[in-house]
Amino acid sequence: MQKKAIVLLSGGLDSTTVMAIAKHEGFDLYSMSFFYGQRHSHELNAAKKVSEVFNVKKHLVINIDLNKIGGSALTADIKVPKARSLNSINKGIPVTYVPARNTIFLAHALAWAEVIKSFDIFIGVNAIDFSGYPDCRPEFISAFEYMANLATKAGVEGKMRLKIRTPLINMTKAQIIKKGIELGVDYSLTHSCYDPGPDGSACSLCDSCFLRKKGFEEAGLKDPAKYCTQ
Secondary structure: OOOEEEEEOOOOHHHHHHHHHHHHOOOEEEEEEEEOOOOOOOHHHHHHHHHHHOOOOEEEEEEOOHHHOOOOOOOOOOOOOEOOOHHHHOOOOOOOOOOOHHHHHHHHHHHHHHHHOOOEEEOOOOOOOOOOOHHHOHHHHHHHHHHHHHHOHHHHOOOOOOEEEOOOOOOOHHHHHHHHHHOOOOHHHOOOOOOOOOOOOEOOOEHHHHHHHHHHHHHOOOOOOOEOOO
16 A cells, blocks of 8 residues: 655745655655735645645645734734844744644644554655754654654554654754756745745845855855846
């Protein structure tokens, strides 16, 4: 029986690389994306394109209105931080953190995994070149995986042992990009910016743009993203 993987796909650089890794490992791919009221919803166009390129078996887009909860520059009327130094990015948890986002996303993926009998959920969290989000840390992933195997019918009955797969968690952005290039990823399909222009062009100044550009520079490669300032 062909093994199945659910890939949480934002349409960004990291999740697209994770998609390539899951494909390389021989999984049938099922992608899950979310419209949660994020200001950078252009990423969903990228997720659709990436899913098509990778010939996923099914791509779900789940609607969740996190605007009603707010608390983040991505879902509320709060300015996205711009032009921050690497030292500033590495300190504290920024206002672009969306409360409990990965917990919410993984819970939906867990439900789908049980339905389609998938034992593997892939997520592109990273604890090296990242913005300090608490739900990107290894401790969180381990705790969620433990909970997942207690919280499902299949887990309790011993019919499945669910694994949360985080192949990028200890990689730098440059290493992630090099891995993706090795696997044939077309990064022009991806979208990373937190505060894009009306046409989807990246702002070049938010933390996500900064880390992406830094990664391509360190990898010695040209970033194919379209930036507003170009």
